[in-house]
Amino acid sequence: LEDGNVRYLSIGEFAERTRLSPKALRLYDESGLLVPARVDDRSGYRYYGEEQIDRARLVASLRRLDVPLATVATIVDLSPVDAAAAIARWWETVEARTAERRELAAYLQASLRGEVHNVYDIQTRQMPARTVATINRRVDLAGIDAFFNESFGRLRGLGAGLEGIAGCPYLVFYGEVSEDSDGPVELARPVSDEAAAVIADEAGIDRIDEPAHDEVFIRLPARDMSWPAMQPAYEALGAWVATSGRSPSAHIRQVLIADQRTADPDTLVCDLSVPLG
Amino acid sequence: LEDGNVRYLSIGEFAERTRLSPKALRLYDESGLLVPARVDDRSGYRYYGEEQIDRARLVASLRRLDVPLATVATIVDLSPVDAAAAIARWWETVEARTAERRELAAYLQASLRGEVHNVYDIQTRQMPARTVATINRRVDLAGIDAFFNESFGRLRGLGAGLEGIAGCPYLVFYGEVSEDSDGPVELARPVSDEAAAVIADEAGIDRIDEPAHDEVFIRLPARDMSWPAMQPAYEALGAWVATSGRSPSAHIRQVLIADQRTADPDTLVCDLSVPLG
DNA sequence: TTGCTCCTCACGTCACGTGAGGTGGC
DNA sequence: TTGCTCCTCACGTCACGTGAGGTGGC
Numbered sequence: 001l002e003d004g005n006v007r008y009l010s011i012g013e014f015a016e017r018t019r020l021s022p023k024a025l026r027l028y029d030e031s032g033l034l035v036p037a038r039v040d041d042r043s044g045y046r047y048y049g050e051e052q053i054d055r056a057r058l059v060a061s062l063r064r065l066d067v068p069l070a071t072v073a074t075i076v077d078l079s080p081v082d083a084a085a086a087i088a089r090w091w092e093t094v095e096a097r098t099a100e101r102r103e104l105a106a107y108l109q110a111s112l113r114g115e116v117h118n119v120y121d122i123q124t125r126q127m128p129a130r131t132v133a134t135i136n137r138r139v140d141l142a143g144i145d146a147f148f149n150e151s152f153g154r155l156r157g158l159g160a161g162l163e164g165i166a167g168c169p170y171l172v173f174y175g176e177v178s179e180d181s182d183g184p185v186e187l188a189r190p191v192s193d194e195a196a197a198v199i200a201d202e203a204g205i206d207r208i209d210e211p212a213h214d215e216v217f218i219r220l221p222a223r224d225m226s227w228p229a230m231q232p233a234y235e236a237l238g239a240w241v242a243t244s245g246r247s248p249s250a251h252i253r254q255v256l257i258a259d260q261r262t263a264d265p266d267t268l269v270c271d272l273s274v275p276l277g
Numbered sequence: 278l279e280d281g282n283v284r285y286l287s288i289g290e291f292a293e294r295t296r297l298s299p300k301a302l303r304l305y306d307e308s309g310l311l312v313p314a315r316v317d318d319r320s321g322y323r324y325y326g327e328e329q330i331d332r333a334r335l336v337a338s339l340r341r342l343d344v345p346l347a348t349v350a351t352i353v354d355l356s357p358v359d360a361a362a363a364i365a366r367w368w369e370t371v372e373a374r375t376a377e378r379r380e381l382a383a384y385l386q387a388s389l390r391g392e393v394h395n396v397y398d399i400q401t402r403q404m405p406a407r408t409v410a411t412i413n414r415r416v417d418l419a420g421i422d423a424f425f426n427e428s429f430g431r432l433r434g435l436g437a438g439l440e441g442i443a444g445c446p447y448l449v450f451y452g453e454v455s456e457d458s459d460g461p462v463e464l465a466r467p468v469s470d471e472a473a474a475v476i477a478d479e480a481g482i483d484r485i486d487e488p489a490h491d492e493v494f495i496r497l498p499a500r501d502m503s504w505p506a507m508q509p510a511y512e513a514l515g516a517w518v519a520t521s522g523r524s525p526s527a528h529i530r531q532v533l534i535a536d537q538r539t540a541d542p543d544t545l546v547c548d549l550s551v552p553l554g
Numbered sequence: 555t556t557g558c559t560c561c562t563c564a565c566g567t568c569a570c571g572t573g574a575g576g577t578g579g580c
Numbered sequence: 581t582t583g584c585t586c587c588t589c590a591c592g593t594c595a596c597g598t599g600a601g602g603t604g605g606c
Binding site for chain 3: 298300301304317319320321322340345346
C-alpha cells in the first residue's frame, strides 16, 4: 500500500484481491496483458492501481475456463458486450469438443463391456479405369461444411450439359479434421471423357487418371456414419488389408452412394473403401 | 513387416493401425506403457506384434479423452469390465468440472452484460471474546463431504450433556478445494467453558481463544451459496476491507446460521464475515 | 534491527511435435 | 544404388509452480 495521492496495491495484495498468483501476475506483466500502474525503478517492485482489479478478475475467470492467454488478451480488450459474445462463442466450442469426447467415452465403455457387436460384410469389387476430378483443401472443423457445399456444387456443375458425372463422389481424409487440425481433405468425383476435357481450365480442380484396380469395401448405413460409430469399420478394413497380403494403392475413401442428411438410419449411404494395388 | 514365424509391424505401420504417432509410441516404449514385442539389437528398430494393437488403440482413445498417461497406464492393465468402470468414473469427474466451468461462463456473460445487480447490505458487529473448537484438514473435492459430515458430528458431540455449543459454526477455506487442490479447510464451532475444558483430550481438535473483535459481514440467502454466485459477495467484502482502513485479523469465514440443504432459496443461511483487527 | 515481501533467474511439469543429423532395409 | 523408414538427441510448446539466492520496506 503506497500513496502519491492514489492508493497502490503491492503484487501480493493485488494477487489476493484478484485470485491470481504473483507468478502469474509477473508473467502477465512481461507479456503486456496486465502491466502494473507503476514499477519502482530501483527495487523493481510492481504496484497496481485499484482500477486494474476488474480487468485482472476477468483474466482470472477466463483462465479458470482454460481460455488460452492469447485469446484472453483479445477478449479483455473488447467492450463488455463483445467480450460476453466472445466468451459465448468460445464456450460453444468447448461444449462441442466435450460432446465428442462424451460420445467416445460412452463408446469405449460399451466396447469394453462387449456391447459392440459389429459384424461387417467385407466385399471386394473390380473398378474400371476412369478419370476423376478432385478438389483438395486444408480445412478445419469450422471450414468443413463450407468446403463440402462449395466443392459439391463445383463438381456438379463441371459436366453441365455433357452428362458429365460418371459415378459416385467420394471423400478422402488425409488428416484429422478438428478445431486444431486441418485435414487435408479431398472431394473427388468420376467424370465422363467429355467433362474431363474441361478440367484443365478449372482453377483448383485436379484431374486424376485412375487405372483399373480392385477395391475392398464395407457398405454402411446412415446410423454408422457418426464418430466413433465408424471406427470399428475402419479397423475391420485395416485388419483385412493387413492380413490379405494385398497392399493399398490409395488412402481409404468414403464413397457416397446416397444422401446421408435425408436418409433414415437403416439406409445404406456409404461405401468405406480401400483401393488395392 | 518381418517374419520369424509371426508377423511384426514396424513403428510406422503400427502407428497407422492404432492412430498413434511414432513419437508417442517411442515415449510409451520408454515409459513401459507399450513396449514393442521385439527391438532389433543393432538398428534399434521397434517391431510390434498384432496382438498389441488392441491395447494401443485403447491408449489412443483414452488420450483423445485427455486421460493423463499415468491414469491410462492403470486403466489398460485392468480387466475390460473394470476398465469400463474406471473410464465411467473418470468421465464423471470431467462432467463435474465442465458443469462448474459452464456455470462460470454463464455468470461471466451475465456479468459483462450488466445483468448481475447485487447490492449487498454490508454490516458490522462486535463479537465477544470466546473459545472456539476447530478441526483442520487438507481435503479435495472427493473428500470434502465426508470431512463435513464427520467433523460436524464430532463438534456436536463435544459438549454432550454440557450445553456445550455457544454459537454458530463456521467454515474457513484457506485454499481452493477442487480435484487437484486440497484446501486446507477448517470447521470451527464456539464452545462453552465447560466444553472447552475437554478439548485438550480430543485428538485432531484444536482450541482457539478468540479475543473480542469487530467483524464485517454480508448475510446471504441459500440461492447465493453456490459458485460463482458467491463471488460478488466475496469481492464486495474485500473492497470494503480495503477501503475501510481496517485490517482483517483472520481469514474470511462462512458462518452457518441455518441449514442450507433444507432451506428454500430465499432463506438467509450464511454470514460471509471478516474479523477485523 | 528483525521479519516479511518482493525481486530475478532457472529449472520442472506434461505429452508430445518438429527438426537435425545420421544409419538401416528392401 | 536410390529412396524411404527408422534411429537418437535436443529444443520448443503452454502457463505457470517451486525453489535458490538476494535485496528492499515498514
